[in-house]
Amino acid sequence: MKRTNTFDVVPQSDADEELLRRLLDASAALWNEINYERRENYADPDGNVWDISEYRGRYGGVLGASTVQQIERKNREAWRSFFALQKKGEANGKPGYWGNAEDGRELRTYIRNTSYSVEWGEYSRLEILVGHDLKDEYGLGYRERLRLEVQGDPNWKEYDKQGQLELYYDENAQRFRAFQPVTVDDSRLAHPLADETAALDIGANNLVACTTTTGTQLLYEGRDLFDRFHETTREIARLQSLLDDGRYNSHRIRSLHRRRTRRRDHAQDALARDLIERLHAEGVSTVYVGALTNVLDTHWSVQANEKTHNFWAFRAFIKRLACTAEEYGVTVEVRSEAWTSQECPQCGSTDRTTRHRDTLTCPCGFDGHADLTASETFLKRQTTVSRPMARPVCLKWDDHTWSESPRSHRPNEEHANPQVASVGR
Numbered sequence: 001m002k003r004t005n006t007f008d009v010v011p012q013s014d015a016d017e018e019l020l021r022r023l024l025d026a027s028a029a030l031w032n033e034i035n036y037e038r039r040e041n042y043a044d045p046d047g048n049v050w051d052i053s054e055y056r057g058r059y060g061g062v063l064g065a066s067t068v069q070q071i072e073r074k075n076r077e078a079w080r081s082f083f084a085l086q087k088k089g090e091a092n093g094k095p096g097y098w099g100n101a102e103d104g105r106e107l108r109t110y111i112r113n114t115s116y117s118v119e120w121g122e123y124s125r126l127e128i129l130v131g132h133d134l135k136d137e138y139g140l141g142y143r144e145r146l147r148l149e150v151q152g153d154p155n156w157k158e159y160d161k162q163g164q165l166e167l168y169y170d171e172n173a174q175r176f177r178a179f180q181p182v183t184v185d186d187s188r189l190a191h192p193l194a195d196e197t198a199a200l201d202i203g204a205n206n207l208v209a210c211t212t213t214t215g216t217q218l219l220y221e222g223r224d225l226f227d228r229f230h231e232t233t234r235e236i237a238r239l240q241s242l243l244d245d246g247r248y249n250s251h252r253i254r255s256l257h258r259r260r261t262r263r264r265d266h267a268q269d270a271l272a273r274d275l276i277e278r279l280h281a282e283g284v285s286t287v288y289v290g291a292l293t294n295v296l297d298t299h300w301s302v303q304a305n306e307k308t309h310n311f312w313a314f315r316a317f318i319k320r321l322a323c324t325a326e327e328y329g330v331t332v333e334v335r336s337e338a339w340t341s342q343e344c345p346q347c348g349s350t351d352r353t354t355r356h357r358d359t360l361t362c363p364c365g366f367d368g369h370a371d372l373t374a375s376e377t378f379l380k381r382q383t384t385v386s387r388p389m390a391r392p393v394c395l396k397w398d399d400h401t402w403s404e405s406p407r408s409h410r411p412n413e414e415h416a417n418p419q420v421a422s423v424g425r
Contacts, residue, residue: 035096099251125149166179172258197379206222207222214284218278218393221395357370
């Protein structure tokens with residue numbers, strides 16, 4: 001099973017930081033050169049995208065031959081992905097550049113699994129290969145590697161195999177960070193505590209509404225997150241409108257793009273972890289997630305498209321959820337949830353119900369929370385719900401963790417369904 005360790009990397013001296021920055025900047029320059037050559041070949045009717053120059057002679061002295069190879073391979077993967085999406089009609093642009101010398105390059109590199117080592121302990125450290133030119137300039141021995149301090153507490157300190165290390169500079173946090181893919185033996189995974197089931201309704205106003213066969217209901221709010229995402233999107237559009245003719249990007253715009261994406265991804269990662277840990281404690285072994293395809297075909301709008309694809313990144317979240325669930329032996333299955341958001345749980349009507357923001361009402365007298373009701377209806381389609389629903393737990397994001405909110409979220413339901421009172425907004 002593949003997993004990823006994430007940790008901070010701290011140079012031990014100004015000289016080490018300067019060396020590391022030069023290493024990452026040279027990697028960005030190499031990526032840009034390779035990418036420029038491939039884009040030129042792509043535009044040439046007689047060109048071959050895969051036919052590029054030899055770069056190890058020019059960059060090997062700084063990066064090391066293995067790192068040059070990794071950058072070339074990563075760029076090749078990006079182009080393969082582009083062609084695969086183009087074939088499906090989903091490509092939205094050729095692989096881009098990692099900034100430029102004038103506006104500032106994106107400091108990033110990829111290091112082969114045999115060209116670095118990590119030691120965990122009281123003084124955790126990372127050692128990475130650098131080219132012989134940098135070794136000579138900074139006084140490193142022939143077989144010596146650049147040694148850096150590691151900060152953080154990764155989940156997977158014991159693993160069978162390490163993968164390619166990604167190392168980059170996070171401008172927002174002003175820190176160097178690393179992603180280390182590892183292969184973990186399945187015997188280290190947890191196992192379900194029982195055979196309960198959960199169903200998820202995924203949206204953007206409320207990111208996840210969850211109902212389980214144990215009677216638990218969870219609601220993860222998303223309005224504040226989306227508002228911040230949309231605010232950053234507007235600022236990006238404003239800055240783009242100020243660029244000179246012929247320019248489409250700038251250091252500031254790229255920084256905002258990265259900040260927006262990382263803020264969203266951080267919240268998604270934390271949500272997946274918090275949700276699966278809660279469900280595992282409930283004894284859940286199977287999680288059903290609603291597929292959004294039919295829903296978007298029926299209820300498409302510019303805002304719904306922005307929320308679902310750009311902000312929420314549905315496919316990426318399902319992948320994160322499934323990877324986290326795998327650690328606990330929990331299975332994630334995607335099923336159709338068509339009309340669950342309009343179906344009345346009391347009379348079964350879908351054409352007489354009215355949905356307004358978070359409320360679903362029906363002439364039969366039902367008045368409840370739309371997303372929680374949808375998740376409960378979705379669950380009933382997959383299994384038999386025999387237990388009454390407990391008071392829902394509402395969670396809000398504070399940029400660090402998902403925590404329970406103290407105030408009532410659904411005042412209308414307190415009189416409509418006393419079994420489904422809410423704990424907070």
